Amino acid sequence: MSAPATTAALRVTGLTAGYGPVTALDGVDVAAEPGHITAVLGANGAGKTTLLRTVSGLVPARSGSVHAGDVDLTGAAPEKIARAGIAHVPEGRGVITELTVEENLRLGALLGKARGRADTAIDDVYTMFPPLAERRRRDAHTLSGGERQMLVIGRALACGPDVLLLDEPSLGLAPRVVSQIFELLRERVEGSRLAVLLVEQNARSALSVADVGVVLNLGRVVASAPAAELAADDALRHAYLGF
Incomplete structure (x- = not known):
């Protein structure tokens, strides 16, 4: 499969994956750009962790594709994916x-x-x-x-990755510590070639440091927009993000 024309460090297209008869991801499209943080948000069971595990080769994709730059990593072993810069x-x-x-x-x-x-x-x-x-x-x-x-x-x-996948880095930490880590991450990303895909249940904190937000619900993307737009959308926040 040829790579889509893109400047994205990571591009996930039509990704479907799951566990046994359960479909956890259903046709998900997500991109992570160099020098940007993309926050993936949603309630428990939305498919956030499965997305990262599928990108990194720990869960096999049923359909769709994963590209790092112009390299097709769909179905690759975790070791190859790590060597490719994820x-x-x-x-x-x-x-x-x-x-x-x-x-x-x-x-x-x-x-x-x-x-x-x-x-x-x-x-x-x-x-x-x-x-x-x-x-x-x-x-x-x-x-x-x-x-x-x-x-x-x-x-x-x-x-030395090109793409950093972060799963719930705030879990169990005091708000002050979370704020410190997120600020340091923001500083590290700005002006660099590093792309970050941040899975986070603390949507308010994630949107405060992210450039782009993607909202999952039951394995599907229900919103994808600049982080500031998502944070300002009261109806969407109340429906899916809990604040």
């Missing part, structure tokens, strides 16, 4: 607690496109998240919840 941070703060902060980051640098420039990639993470630089020699189990979330995001960024 890094996935799943829900939960899955650090390797027995390793130090720096060892976790070096592990990330081995898995993606930054293998030949690990030191530079890790220094970039420390610049983005100063608390990690201060704790680089500490075991990961000593970190707070917010610091662990910084570490899992930093480990994904140490891969």
Whole structure:
């Protein structure tokens, strides 16, 4: 299948996927542009996590396509997708607690496109998240919840990705910590080639940092627009976003 003509770092077209007889995604179209954050919003069961898992090859697509730039990754193995520049941070703060902060980051640098420039990639993470630089020699189990979330995001960024898939990064964190992480993410994306696809149940926070919002309901896209437009649409917010 040829790639669509696009400048998108990631383009999902007509994607359908599910689990057994259950269809979790039904013909979903989503794009993530370089230098932009695209927030994918919706209630529990809307298909948000399944979207990320299908893009990263953990759930097979039943139909549709996934392209990273002009590379067709539909049906590819997760390892190939990671090598192609897509890094996935799943829900939960899955650090390797027995390793130090720096060892976790070096592990990330081995898995993606930054293998030949690990030191530079890790220094970039420390610049983005100063608390990690201060704790680089500490075991990961000593970190707070917010610091662990910084570490899992930093480990994904140490891969040198073109596309970052983030699943519920605010889960279980205090609002102040969420705001800090989202602000740092916004700063990292602006003026860069990195595209972020952010799945988030905290729609208000996600729309505050996103450029574009996509709303899913029962596996289908019900709205896709600039984030500011979605935040200002009272009827849509009340119907699908809970605020």
